[in-house]
Amino acid sequence: MFKKVLIAEDHDTENVAVQITLRDLGVHNPKYVYYCDHALTWIKNAIRDGEPYDLLITDIEFEDDGNFQEIKDGLALIKAVKDIQPDIKTIIFTGKDRSIAINEMFKSSQIDGHVIKARRGGQHLREAIQAVYQNRIYQSPNTKKIIQEQNSHEFTQLDLHIIKLLYEGIAQKDMPQYLQQRDIKPSSLSSIEKRLNLMKDILGFTKNEQLVAYCKEMELI
Numbered sequence: 605m606f607k608k609v610l611i612a613e614d615h616d617t618e619n620v621a622v623q624i625t626l627r628d629l630g631v632h633n634p635k636y637v638y639y640c641d642h643a644l645t646w647i648k649n650a651i652r653d654g655e656p657y658d659l660l661i662t663d664i665e666f667e668d669d670g671n672f673q674e675i676k677d678g679l680a681l682i683k684a685v686k687d688i689q690p691d692i693k694t695i696i697f698t699g700k701d702r703s704i705a706i707n708e709m710f711k712s713s714q715i716d717g718h719v720i721k722a723r724r725g726g727q728h729l730r731e732a733i734q735a736v737y738q739n740r741i742y743q744s745p746n747t748k749k750i751i752q753e754q755n756s757h758e759f760t761q762l763d764l765h766i767i768k769l770l771y772e773g774i775a776q777k778d779m780p781q782y783l784q785q786r787d788i789k790p791s792s793l794s795s796i797e798k799r800l801n802l803m804k805d806i807l808g809f810t811k812n813e814q815l816v817a818y819c820k821e822m823e824l825i
Contacts (some may be wrong), residue, residue, distance in 0.1 A: 611636040612643040612662035625729050640675035644684050664698040686714050693736050717742040767819050770812055
């Protein structure tokens with residue numbers, strides 16, 4: 605399990621809850637800060653001392669209490685931290701819906717876990733910490749649902765059939781006959797290529813494998 609963890613959270617109740625979850629998992633003496641600027645300073649100091657943090661758990665939004673902060677939110681904090689320590693693991697634990705921005709950071713491997721502060725949030729945070737420790741990506745069920753709803757208008761039935769065929773290992777050139785057998789239209793190779801290119805452009809992918817992995821993660825296939 606992680607040995608050195610930093611929590612960036614400005615609400616005491618949530619801060620204590622995260623600390624308890626970590627201690628239950630065997631992480632002793634996790635550190636915590638109330639400001640993003642302080643979190644970055646602590647991480648810089650840990651790197652300087654040769655004892656870097658293994659995991660950063662941060663909220664997204666931090667209340668403005670009059671103390672000037674250069675880093676305004678948890679997403680900006682993660683980007684700044686990744687610039688100086690690319691291998692640190694990061695988990696977002698938040699009550700705010702910033703799923704689109706978070707999803708983009710997942711794609712660029714800046715975030716390893718995303719948990720919503722909601723019913724069963726503590727259980728999901730525990731699952732996230734365990735998954736991230738095992739080098740797996742974690743999104744709690746409620747975050748997956750939000751992202752899926754945001755993207756549902758982009759996926760037609762034809763799109764899902766094409767992605768499912770890719771998942772099953774069917775070559776793109778062979779897909780027209782499979783679609784024709786199922787009476788799915790349009791079924792031409794050019795139509796299939798256009799839909800694939802459109803989906804990849806919208807979601808920011810360059811390879812079919814990335815698209816398939818994303819749809820599987822979102823439980824679309």
